[in-house]
Amino acid sequence: MNDSRELLDSPLFKALADLSFDSVMVTEPTDDQGGHTVVFVNQGFTDMTGYAAEEVLGQTPGILQGxxxxxxxxxxxAEDLRQGRTFHGSTVNYRKDGSPFDIEWKVTPVMRDGRVTHYLAVQRDITGR
Ligand SMILES: Cc1cc2nc3c(=O)[nH]c(=O)nc-3n(C[C@H](O)[C@H](O)[C@H](O)COP(=O)(O)O)c2cc1C
Structure with missing residues (x-):
């Protein structure tokens, strides 16, 4: 999908993701049943989870779950995204080394020409708050 590459390669998106204090993750739909895989994570994601970008590209965010x-x-x-709504919640996730942490995260579908091109998430470790 050229269109989708173009969005990820835009200087504005790259600069925003680099500057963010929080973890940033982008996934791309792989089918019409809600399937999606990771196409981008920023340094904040690696700092939070211990996973390098290469280790999560092509996977689902489910690797953080346990x-x-x-x-x-x-x-x-999943229901919020199906309805085109922004999700906001917190739960327990797991780092690469298996240690649990409390995550707060928001996810929103990004639409272009009436179709979802990406899902965009910001995530933070709220352990101990
Ligand atoms: C962009 C995006 C980021 C996500 N980030 C997280 C996350 O940080 N932690 C988490 O537990 N689930 C996250 N999810 C939800 C998981 O993707 C989803 O629950 C998991 O893939 C299982 O979904 P399934 O049961 O439909 O397969 C994220 C979803 C999207 C679309």
């Missing part, structure tokens, strides 16, 4: 992740919440996220 036994204590709230399934009802990720179901709500």
């Amino acid at each position: 036994p204590k992740t709230d399934k009802a919440l990720t179901d709500r996220l």
